[in-house]
Amino acid sequence: MSDMERYAFDVVVIGAGGAGLRAAIAAREAGKSVAILSKSLFGKAHTVMAEGGIAASMANVNPNDGWKVHFCDTMRGGKFLNQYRMAELHAREAPDRVWELESWGALFDRTKDGKISQRNFGGHEYPRLAHVGDRTGLEMIRTLQQRIVALQQEDKRIHGDYEARVRVFAECSATDLFTTGEGDEQRVSGVLAYWRPSGTFVLFSAKAVVIATGGIGKSFKVTSNSWEYTGDGHALAMLAGGSLVNMEFVQFHPTGMVWPPSVKGILVTESVRGDGGVLTNSEGRRFMFDYIPDVFRDKYATTEEEADRWYTDPDNNKRPPELLPRDEVARAINTEVKAGRGSPHGGVFLDVSKRLPAETIKAKLPSMWHQFKELADVDITLEPMEVGPTCHYVMGGVEVDPDSQAVVGVRGLFCAGEAAGGLHGSNRLGGNSLSDLLVFGRRAGDAAAEYVAGTPEGTLDEAQVQRAIDTALEPFSRATGENPYEIQSELQQVMNDYVGIIRTKHEMEQALKLIDDLKLRARELSVVGGREYNPGWHLALDLPKQLLVSEAIARSALTREESRGGHTRDDYPAMEPEWRKVNLICRIDGDGVDVVSQPLPLMPAELAALFDGKELSKYLTEDELSALGKEKA
Amino acid sequence: MGYLAKFRLWRGDHGTGSLVDYEVEVNEGEVVLDVLHRIQATQANDLAIRWNCKAGKCGSCSAEVNGRPRLMCLTRMNTFEEDEVVTVTPLRAFPVIRDLVTDVSYNYAKAREVPAFQPPEGLQPGEYRMAQEDVQRSQEFRKCIECFLCQNTCHAIRDHEENKRAFAGPRVLMRVAELDMHPLDTLDRKRMAQDDLGLGYCNITKCCTEVCPEHIHITDNALIPLKERVADQKYDPIRWLGSKIRVRSKSE
Numbered sequence: 066m067s068d069m070e071r072y073a074f075d076v077v078v079i080g081a082g083g084a085g086l087r088a089a090i091a092a093r094e095a096g097k098s099v100a101i102l103s104k105s106l107f108g109k110a111h112t113v114m115a116e117g118g119i120a121a122s123m124a125n126v127n128p129n130d131g132w133k134v135h136f137c138d139t140m141r142g143g144k145f146l147n148q149y150r151m152a153e154l155h156a157r158e159a160p161d162r163v164w165e166l167e168s169w170g171a172l173f174d175r176t177k178d179g180k181i182s183q184r185n186f187g188g189h190e191y192p193r194l195a196h197v198g199d200r201t202g203l204e205m206i207r208t209l210q211q212r213i214v215a216l217q218q219e220d221k222r223i224h225g226d227y228e229a230r231v232r233v234f235a236e237c238s239a240t241d242l243f244t245t246g247e248g249d250e251q252r253v254s255g256v257l258a259y260w261r262p263s264g265t266f267v268l269f270s271a272k273a274v275v276i277a278t279g280g281i282g283k284s285f286k287v288t289s290n291s292w293e294y295t296g297d298g299h300a301l302a303m304l305a306g307g308s309l310v311n312m313e314f315v316q317f318h319p320t321g322m323v324w325p326p327s328v329k330g331i332l333v334t335e336s337v338r339g340d341g342g343v344l345t346n347s348e349g350r351r352f353m354f355d356y357i358p359d360v361f362r363d364k365y366a367t368t369e370e371e372a373d374r375w376y377t378d379p380d381n382n383k384r385p386p387e388l389l390p391r392d393e394v395a396r397a398i399n400t401e402v403k404a405g406r407g408s409p410h411g412g413v414f415l416d417v418s419k420r421l422p423a424e425t426i427k428a429k430l431p432s433m434w435h436q437f438k439e440l441a442d443v444d445i446t447l448e449p450m451e452v453g454p455t456c457h458y459v460m461g462g463v464e465v466d467p468d469s470q471a472v473v474g475v476r477g478l479f480c481a482g483e484a485a486g487g488l489h490g491s492n493r494l495g496g497n498s499l500s501d502l503l504v505f506g507r508r509a510g511d512a513a514a515e516y517v518a519g520t521p522e523g524t525l526d527e528a529q530v531q532r533a534i535d536t537a538l539e540p541f542s543r544a545t546g547e548n549p550y551e552i553q554s555e556l557q558q559v560m561n562d563y564v565g566i567i568r569t570k571h572e573m574e575q576a577l578k579l580i581d582d583l584k585l586r587a588r589e590l591s592v593v594g595g596r597e598y599n600p601g602w603h604l605a606l607d608l609p610k611q612l613l614v615s616e617a618i619a620r621s622a623l624t625r626e627e628s629r630g631g632h633t634r635d636d637y638p639a640m641e642p643e644w645r646k647v648n649l650i651c652r653i654d655g656d657g658v659d660v661v662s663q664p665l666p667l668m669p670a671e672l673a674a675l676f677d678g679k680e681l682s683k684y685l686t687e688d689e690l691s692a693l694g695k696e697k698a
Numbered sequence: 699m700g701y702l703a704k705f706r707l708w709r710g711d712h713g714t715g716s717l718v719d720y721e722v723e724v725n726e727g728e729v730v731l732d733v734l735h736r737i738q739a740t741q742a743n744d745l746a747i748r749w750n751c752k753a754g755k756c757g758s759c760s761a762e763v764n765g766r767p768r769l770m771c772l773t774r775m776n777t778f779e780e781d782e783v784v785t786v787t788p789l790r791a792f793p794v795i796r797d798l799v800t801d802v803s804y805n806y807a808k809a810r811e812v813p814a815f816q817p818p819e820g821l822q823p824g825e826y827r828m829a830q831e832d833v834q835r836s837q838e839f840r841k842c843i844e845c846f847l848c849q850n851t852c853h854a855i856r857d858h859e860e861n862k863r864a865f866a867g868p869r870v871l872m873r874v875a876e877l878d879m880h881p882l883d884t885l886d887r888k889r890m891a892q893d894d895l896g897l898g899y900c901n902i903t904k905c906c907t908e909v910c911p912e913h914i915h916i917t918d919n920a921l922i923p924l925k926e927r928v929a930d931q932k933y934d935p936i937r938w939l940g941s942k943i944r945v946r947s948k949s950e
Contacts, residue, residue, distance in 0.1 A: 105748075105750055105756075105758065106748070106758065106802070107806060108844055109750050109756045109757070109758050109844075111750070111751070113750075113751065113755050113756045113843070114751050114753070114755055114756070123824075160824075161823065161824075164823035164824040164826075165823050167823060167826050168817055168821075168823045168826070169814075169815065170814065170815030170877075170880070170883075172828075172833045172836055172837050172840060172880070173833075174830065174833075174837075175828055175829060175830040175833060178827070179827035179828050179829055180827065182830075197837065197840070198837075200755070200841065203755065203840075203841075203843065204840060207840065207842075211814060211815070212814075214809065214810055214814060215814030215815070217810065218810070218813065218814060227810060235806075262795045262796075262799070262801070291749075291750045291751050291752065291756075292749070292750070293750065324727065325726055325727020325728070326725065326726070326727055326728075327725070327727050327728040327729060327732040328727070328729075328752075328753070331752070331753045332753070432754075432755065435754070436753060436754065439754060439772050439774075440729070440753070440754075440772070440774075441727070548739075548743065549743070550738070550739035550740075550743065551739075554739070592743060592744070593743050593744050594743065594744025595744070597711060597746075597795070597796050598746040598795050598796040598797070598799050599744045599746065599796075600738060600743075600744065600745070600746060600747065601738075601743030601744050602744070
């Protein structure tokens with residue numbers, strides 16, 4: 066361990082996307098010293114990929130909007146499986162979090178009266194997404210990055226050192242999370258990480274750790290997610306004694322690119338539909354009108370004429386079905402393609418060229434125009450795009466306390482953003498992710514700072530650290546063995562084929578068997594080359610976490626015998642009110658994953674009062690309805 | 699559909715290295731980054747590449763392809779002849795860590811020298827009002843994905859390692875211009891741009907603009923207007939007189 070660097074911080078934040086940076090800002094503003102660990106360079110996290118906007122009911126465009134409407138939309142979008150308290154906090158606090166970005170230098174698109182402009186998005190009743198063209202995620206990450214720099218400049222003035230209280234460890238990946246004490250006294254004590262450039266280890270002692278590592282999409286073959294999305298935080302939390310909730314709910318974004326093959330899965334923003342784009346099949350039919358589910362029937366237009374009027378007169382017309390929540394649109398596209406009505410490359414058509422003038426398209430959707438032009442030779446101002454579903458987001462995640470984001474079962478551990486579960490229920494609405502990062506990133510940072518203040522210094526067990534280092538270096542000691550790239554590629558194929566958008570019992574049992582085989586093979590990983598910037602080794606370290614989290618997804622998906630949001634069972638096609646009351650919880654069991662049921666808390670009467678009884682009766686059981694004083698319709 | 703392409707990649711670390719040849723399958727629609735990933739997965743597991751989004755949005759996979767600074771994820775294979783050798787080397791202006799990955803910390807260090815956005819005293823979050831026409835100029839610069847291709851290409855950096863101390867480069871000076879054009883920013887960074895960040899080193903050859911994957915008009919819209927604003931301030935006769943009458947100017 067001689068070449069190992071050692072640091073002590075109050076709070077270590079793992080992940081430098083929107084949630085991680087917002088948590089770090091909060092903890093630093095509360096006076097704590099903070100380390101930010103980033104797998105990539107500073108400012109490159111997956112948040113940059115977010116395009117459409119940040120959902121916040123500022124009511125700048127439609128004065129009828131407010132947190133209550135946003136709350137209701139979020140619950141509806143999640144098919145009422147959401148942790149209601151998180152949905153409430155998120156809707157209440159999102160506007161303040163957006164305004165705060167502006168005070169740190171963000172430049173959103175404006176309304177005519179100079180306020181932050183807001184756009185329409187699937188599942189949102191009113192125009193609600195603060196945006197900058199279709200590069201909102203970039204604006205957000207850059208603003209947070211620059212806020213961190215501003216705090217460092219303040220520290221330089223006061224302490225003479227930019228890194229006196231916040232330090233960004235770029236290209237530094239966490240491998241292990243350590244705890245100290247036994248039973249009720251068990252709490253977080255530190256993190257082991259390695260510098261990607263040098264391959265040397267870094268040991269952090271910290272009273273509190275915030276997990277903000279994002280999602281798991283890299284376990285699927287067709288995905289909009291980058292290499293970083295290997296479920297690191299999910300695995301670290303489970304291995305430290307925490308649990309995952311609702312991992313069966315994986316969002317397949319309806320519109321990913323389908324051609325050319327090398328870009329298959331890259332995201333096509335929902336703003337294309339929000340701004341007027343329509344979906345058609347090979348027969349030229351706007352097929353979404355055929356797929357409006359009963360629960361949404363009175364909220365969406367049933368004729369093309371009404372749908373088209375909505376863009377200019379939203380108060381007197383219902384919205385087009387292209388703007389149904391993502392799970393509905395993804396399933397519809399999947400069905401059209403399977404029925405032989407797909408586009409030449411196995412998607413459907415998304416056309417904005419016949420709906421908006423070329424100049425408007427380039428102004429409102431500049432990066433989409435750019436992306437199709439550069440990657441597919443398609444000019445979206447002249448011709449339709451071909452699109453199909455792509456693995457995009459995991460609604461499930463680490464089980465946390467809704468107010469503090471404290472990880473259930475592990476003191477000193479907090480989690481925010483995509484890595485945390487609960488807010489989005491069974492399906493996330495577009496735009497609710499960026500707001501989630503801000504609202505709960507801040508809450509996690511605040512709670513971590515508060516926890517640190519009342520907690521004594523922990524100790525790191527050197528033997529435990531040495532074991533972790535030995536394990537990490539093991540792949541170098543095998544002259545021959547398994548190639549990590551091959552195993553990852555096989556895992557992606559398994560998850561895509563058997564735990565994808567439509568699921569059955571038999572296929573998921575098959576997936577679990579194959580994952581078990583891959584886990585065995587992953588014990589024999591071998592890497593070539595040295596420790597300096599060696600992606601083969603980096604992948605070898607990510608892979609066991611990926612396999613563990615994939616098993617959690619497959620096992621939860623096999624357990625839930627109904628279809629809801631981002632979990633569609635061919636063998637259980639209906640949504641069941643009894644299953645709505647159930648959260649599936651994953652914990653470590655030996656070297657595998659165990660799934661247990663746990664009741665989902667029912668929202669209190671004052672929140673239930675925001676919905677009419679007729680709507681609630683589509684989701685809740687009769688017992689629940691009567692407990693809330695609502696009649697079965 | 700597929701064909702075997704000849705690639706020549708720079709392999710090595712800080713001090714030593716050489717170009718290594720690879721023969722690799724290429725399929726329809728692929729970009730250089732796809733082909734490098736195939737080499738990595740099948741022939742050279744330890745090939746160091748930096749990348750993230752593979753969609754031209756994060757600015758991680760900057761390298762020089764046949765001598766031209768580019769994002770590998772946006773360089774399509776059909777822009778080369780099938781029998782053409784594609785040579786990929788690391789960014790020349792920054793120290794190599796390994797293979798195609800360079801140490802770009804210079805850019806972050808310089809960015810940290812630019813004082814952050816400073817809103818007017820007393821303006822509360824939620825009260826900000828700005829017209830679209832007024833935010834548009836700075837918005838163009840905020841499209842920057844920090845790929846550092848402009849920094850790598852600017853000859854004042856690329857050919858003059860010794861300038862790095864005094865010159866912050868186009869990316870960082872564009873950030874100064876962005877803040878200067880922000881309708882609500884209250885801090886004057888013009889003198890600093892000239893004295894501390896080396897704006898004078900830029901002789902507007904527009905190399906930065908040419909390689910920008912976001913097509914930002916770095917020279918025309920950011921650097922030249924910034925130079926003009928600096929000049930206005932510096933050579934404004936009334937300001938000049940004012941600075942002489944006062945006992946001590948701010949920077950003295």
